[in-house]
Structure formats: structure tokens, C-alpha cells
Amino acid sequence: MTPAHTPPPAAGSRPAPYEISAPWADALNRDVAEADARGEFPRDKWKAIQSSGILAVPFEEQYGGLGHTLTETMQALEGLGHTSRDAGLNFSTSTQIVSVGIPLQAFASPELKSMFLPKIISGDLITAHAITEPGGGSDAMNITTTARRDGDDYVIDGGKMFITNAPIADLFLLYVRTGAPGPFGLSVFLVERDTPGLGVGEPLDKLGLRTSPLGEVTLDGLRVPATRRIGQEGAGFLMLDHVMKREILFAFSITLGEMTHRLRRVVEFAKSRHQFGRPIGAFQAVSHKIADMKIAVETSRKWLADTGAKVEAGRDAAIDIAVTKTVVSEANKQTALDAVQIFGGQGYLTRTGIEQDVRNALGGTIYSGTSEIQRNRIASLLGL
Incomplete structure (x- = not known):
């Protein structure tokens, strides 16, 4: 099934986040706090992921995929992050796409592709x-x-x-x-x-x-x-390099969507929440935090778009991948902390979902290579 996404943007235009439409969006956002508290994989929501068609985006049509480019896949995953508040399910979705399907498509024999790719693309097999x-x-x-x-x-x-x-x-x-x-x-x-x-x-x-x-x-x-x-x-490192580039680009495209949604929510709150006779967004201490959040989101967007285009063109993007991973993961952590501060007591409560953003963001500076490892890599590639 084709995902209910907006069409890819015209060349040179700034891509807007793709949106996954109802009823899938409604299903993905049902009982998020309760599922998080239980720490259980939501199989009912996995059915919504399957139905949305997002798992098919980067794969060849002969196996049931949609045949979209790396950049288009990143835009679709950004839309998932913008739409779904279940960051854990979002992360498992990215893993499903990149962990086995991507290397099978690039490196496996025709027999293995035919045997497994259709069920990976449909989500009937989890990987x-x-x-x-x-x-x-x-x-x-x-x-x-x-x-x-x-x-x-x-x-x-x-x-x-x-x-x-x-x-x-x-x-x-x-x-x-x-x-x-x-x-x-x-x-x-x-x-x-x-x-x-x-x-x-x-x-x-x-x-x-x-x-x-x-x-x-x-x-x-x-x-x-x-x-x-x-x-x-002996070709494992070649495959690992191919996969890890896409793991970072796909997972942190979702992160970009989550950050974009968070920023919009913070702006709305800062306009509607009044203290001392005026909206809290009118106070410079708050407005500057929000301005910094906007800078972080757009910097992340720029690094993801440019690095994705470089990988798609087959150019050396080793430093770009390390910088992108570091920039986006650390921006996600900082904007989540700032959101808690701006929401104040309400941000500290689990029912608002803001504190959950902080807990989810911390993992991004660790998985797929820690921030420290990324900085070591950047320094090494600079000849230091």
C-alpha cells in the first residue's frame, strides 16, 4: 500500500515534513504514555506501521517496495517522527528498514532476496x-x-x-x-x-x-x-559501512521530525501560557531558548539533507555522517531539556510527554556510535 504522504518536494525547494494520515496516525498515538510505562512492544501499532506502507519506501518494486530514493526515504521517516509520538516504535521501524532489508537488497543473492525481502517489506517478518x-x-x-x-x-x-x-x-x-x-x-x-x-x-x-x-x-x-x-x-565491513550510514540518516531523520513537532508545541505553549500578565514567550529568557531550538532544528535539517544527498551521489561522506549524527543527537537532547524548562511543572509530569522526550533523546548520543566516538572519528579523518 502506498503511504499517505505528501509528494516529494520540487528540486531546490525546502522539504516539508511528510505526514502519515489518519487512521494510521490515530492508531500510532493511542495510549503512548501507557505503552511507555509498560515498556512493551505495541504489536497493535505495528499493524498500523505495516498498513501505512512506510516499510516499503526504499525497496525495489519487484519485491513489493515503492522504489524511492534515499532522500525520499529520509523525508518519509521525518514524517513518521513528526506524526508519531511513540519514539520507541519509530526507532523499531527505522531498524526494521535498515537492519536486514537494506543489506539484503544491496548484497544478497537473488534467491535470498526473493525468499525474504517481500515479508520484510510487508512487516510480516521483524528484523x-x-x-x-x-x-x-x-x-x-x-x-x-x-x-x-x-x-x-x-x-x-x-x-x-x-x-x-x-x-x-x-x-x-x-x-x-x-x-x-x-x-x-x-x-x-x-x-x-x-x-x-x-x-x-x-x-x-x-x-x-x-x-x-x-x-x-x-x-x-x-x-x-x-x-x-x-x-x-570477509566483506562484512563493506556491508557494515553501507548499513551504518543509512542507519544514522534514517534514524535521525525520524529525530528531526520529532524535534520539529516539539518546537511547534513549545511555540504554541509559550503563546498561550500567561505569567505576570503576558505570554511567557514575551519574556526574553524564554524566547531566546525557543530561538535556539529553531536554530538547532534547522541546523539538523541542513546536515541531514546535505549528507543524505552526498551519500546518494556516491561521494565520500565519512566526516559528514559523523558530524550529522553528533549534531542531530545533541540537538535533540538539548531541545528536549529546553522544552521541559519552558513547560515548567507541566513538563515534569509524565502526562504531557515532554519528560519522555528527554529520556528518549538521551539514547541518541549513545547508539550508532557515541558522541565521543563520532568526535574521535572526525579528528582522525582530519589527520589528527
């Missing part, structure tokens, strides 16, 4: 990619989970941690070591949940993005046919 390890964090070059060749199979042993969607995933993309340490020793395998030797832990309780389940994956003598390897042996 996760298992990269991070308990002792590794952002150090993907030192992945210790190993896969050894045994006839027509590989046998995989090790463990993964902090895996988004793991507790609910039907398909996993495993990044494991098949060779020596370094960029050419990683390989990637597609594994179904019920494969003997693959264990999935219970959802981990966490600060924010609580409706997006996070879990541990254990791999104990997991036997995987060589035909389930994606790409050539």
Missing part, C-alpha cells in the same frame, strides 16, 4: 542486526564472535548485546569474524530465529525508547548454511 558485543561497544573492528567453516556450513559461537528488536525479531543479520582482526575479517550471515544454537534473551528494561525492545543474543554452536552468507567471506 534485527546483531553487531554490538558485551565487551565491544562501538569497537566493531574487534568483534570476537567467530564463524568457522565446516563443510557446507559455518558454525558460529559468541554473543551479542544491546540488539534493537531482538526480543521480537524473526530474522537476524549476524556480523561475525571469519578471519584475522581488522576490516577484512568480518562476514555476515542471515539466520532465522528458530535456528538451533541461537538464543534470545528477555527484553532489557531501559531509560527511554521503551517500546522498542532491546535484548541479548547468544550463539552456541549455531550451524548456518554457507548459502545464508550475505556477500563474499
